[in-house]
Amino acid sequence: MLFKTTFFLASILSSTLFYCQNIPLNKVTNIEKDTVYSKIDVGLISGVVTDFFENGNIKIYAEFKDGLRNGEFKKWHSNGQIIYSGEFINGMKNGVFVINDIYGKKLSKTKYNLDIVLWEKDYTEKYH
Secondary structure (H helix, E strand, O other): OHHHHHHHHHHHHHHHHHHOOEEEHHHEOOOOOOOOEEOOOOOEOOEEEEEEOOOOOEEEEEEEEOOEEEEEEEEEOOOOOEEEEEEEEOOEEOEEEEEEOOOOOEEEEEEEEOOEEEEEEEOHHHHO
């Protein structure tokens, strides 16, 4: 019984640690695809995938669970301005997604409920 309990706790701890790990972008398959795999062990990615510009600024922050986007997804321009942000649930867009230009001006805002567009707002007419 003690062995089963220890094994169970160890399993939970190892999966929790794996989900919390930070994975460099070059160690995974294309994150623009629906399902993302590790290039190292060909398993489904669970954790945070990040990438950085040569100047050290963050380029991409994406949370995954079982190979699907699950949580925050953000992209930055090399100047440090955020150009895209939103949240996913099991690979589906959920909540408000914002797209900005390289100067930080808002271009569009779209609200989703599990990949269904609820509303959209286009801000580009303000800048032309």
